[in-house]
Amino acid sequence: MGPTVRNTEVMNISAPLGPATEMDRVAEALDWSLNRDEWWGPARLAYDAEVRWLRDSARMLAQEMRSLP
Amino acid sequence: MTVPIPVRDVTYSTDALRGRIDDLTIALNHAMSAVVSSGSWATDGPGRIVTAERTRTLTAELDRIRHALVSVWMTVHPGEAGRAHTLGDAVQLIAPYVMSGPLGVGYAAWTGHLWPALRPLADHSIDIMSGGNPRHSPVTVTALPAQSTSPPRSLQDRVDRIPAGDTHIRIERYAEDGSSRFEVYLSGTNFGGAHSDPWNAQSNLDLVETGSSPSLEAVKIAMTSAGITTQTPVVVTGHSQGGLLALAIGAAHQFDVRAIITVGTPVGAVADVTDIPTVHVVHPEDPVPAFGGLIDPKSSTWIVPTPHGERLMEAHHRTTYSPSAAEIDNLHDPRIDEIRANNQATGVGVRRDYRAVVTGGPHRGTGAE
Numbered sequence: 001m002g003p004t005v006r007n008t009e010v011m012n013i014s015a016p017l018g019p020a021t022e023m024d025r026v027a028e029a030l031d032w033s034l035n036r037d038e039w040w041g042p043a044r045l046a047y048d049a050e051v052r053w054l055r056d057s058a059r060m061l062a063q064e065m066r067s068l069p
Numbered sequence: 070m071t072v073p074i075p076v077r078d079v080t081y082s083t084d085a086l087r088g089r090i091d092d093l094t095i096a097l098n099h100a101m102s103a104v105v106s107s108g109s110w111a112t113d114g115p116g117r118i119v120t121a122e123r124t125r126t127l128t129a130e131l132d133r134i135r136h137a138l139v140s141v142w143m144t145v146h147p148g149e150a151g152r153a154h155t156l157g158d159a160v161q162l163i164a165p166y167v168m169s170g171p172l173g174v175g176y177a178a179w180t181g182h183l184w185p186a187l188r189p190l191a192d193h194s195i196d197i198m199s200g201g202n203p204r205h206s207p208v209t210v211t212a213l214p215a216q217s218t219s220p221p222r223s224l225q226d227r228v229d230r231i232p233a234g235d236t237h238i239r240i241e242r243y244a245e246d247g248s249s250r251f252e253v254y255l256s257g258t259n260f261g262g263a264h265s266d267p268w269n270a271q272s273n274l275d276l277v278e279t280g281s282s283p284s285l286e287a288v289k290i291a292m293t294s295a296g297i298t299t300q301t302p303v304v305v306t307g308h309s310q311g312g313l314l315a316l317a318i319g320a321a322h323q324f325d326v327r328a329i330i331t332v333g334t335p336v337g338a339v340a341d342v343t344d345i346p347t348v349h350v351v352h353p354e355d356p357v358p359a360f361g362g363l364i365d366p367k368s369s370t371w372i373v374p375t376p377h378g379e380r381l382m383e384a385h386h387r388t389t390y391s392p393s394a395a396e397i398d399n400l401h402d403p404r405i406d407e408i409r410a411n412n413q414a415t416g417v418g419v420r421r422d423y424r425a426v427v428t429g430g431p432h433r434g435t436g437a438e
Contacts, residue, residue: 017102017106018106019102019103019106019107019124022099022100022102022103022106023099023100023103023124025095025096025099026096026099026100026103026127026131029092029093029095029096029099030092030093030096032092033088033089033092033093033096036085036088036089036092050134051089051093051134054096054127054130054131054134057123057127058096058100058127061120061123061124061127064120065107065120068116068117068120069114069116
């Protein structure tokens with residue numbers, strides 16, 4: 001069962017964020033989507049693999065960006 | 070990417086789709102900001118260049134998946150205009166819906182957003198066509214030489230066996246415990262077909278308007294000739310007009326039809342067969358199913374984007390539906406697997422193709438009979 005109340009902080013951005021933080025936000029939005037508690041049915045089976053891959057890639061990219069010299 | 074949605078679950082699926090599209094829109098906005106922020110890295114060394122390029126690739130993939138979901142969502146949901154405000158590009162979504170008529174169709178052809186523009190036209194034309202009288206044009210059916218074959222084992226197997234060219238009917242017979250099991254495959258419309266071709270475009274109108282057509286008569290003749298009776302189980306698979314024929318054969322209850330599979334068929338134009346398991350596969354980019362109007366939410370329709378972004382008549386082609394059928398096979402949905410298991414023939418079968426020709430006078434389309 002996923003969260004039922006969404007943290008809307010990401011939707012009220014007033015200052016530019018760095019690319020690593022933006023990638024964190026990408027991963028957060030996709031992670032939210034993967035854990036929607038109303039998300040149901042065979043459609044989930046079809047979409048989740050792609051969205052999970054995108055989320056993991058975004059997380060990895062955020063880490064790599066922070067480790068760059 | 071595969072995004073099949075069984076319309077049977079239309080409410081849940083469309084709500085889930087809308088939610089996921091919203092999520093992807095938020096993610097895409099952040100990804101695009103990341104692309105902009107990392108744009109200056111191009112001169113900052115190879116590590117940063119590679120990371121910036123991967124950020125752009127991820128963003129493009131996000132955009133591609135979101136676009137595919139929007140395309141599917143527009144196909145299944147009857148209230149696009151009312152709900153479009155929940156999406157980022159609301160104007161783009163609403164435009165084809167508002168512009169029904171020739172302008173809307175032109176816009177749809179240009180953007181690939183076919184269903185919202187074609188639905189109003191299709192519903193209107195179906196209203197006009199309803200209530201006609203059946204017309205009967207005599208047809209002659211010729212059986213071609215038999216060949217041995219092996220049983221189909223999947224949806225894709227069946228779609229691949231739908232005949233092409235001037236043979237519109239293929240029937241396979243498998244011996245089973247002293248009885249027989251049959252598979253029937255019916256081809257789609259020959260849009261350039263002359264009066265003598267039972268599979269020409271006029272037969273589509275005849276089927277929707279009167280429930281009868283020379284192509285339907287040809288199928289019944291071929292099935293009876295092959296030995297199919299009320300006691301022999303048969304699965305009917307059809308592309309486009311072949312799907313309409315499959316539904317008509319099922320609705321007639323003249324044969325023991327155990328399952329109906331259609332691809333690229335305007336299933337919304339005719340009543341679905343509710344007492345026989347059905348699987349309808351449509352591409353949202355295919356204009357032919359869109360001309361059928363709204364899909365019945367109770368039907369077993371699977372909507373799959375074209376494998377390589379094909380649009381219009383390329384999206385309608387039978388061979389384009391082959392990989393889409395494979396995608397559905399690979400999902401192993403219990404309903405599909407059950408249909409497959411219940412209708413699995415065994416052993417070596419006999420395959421025969423049939424050619425049909427209209428032999429009557431030019432009465433079709435006149436309503437004279």
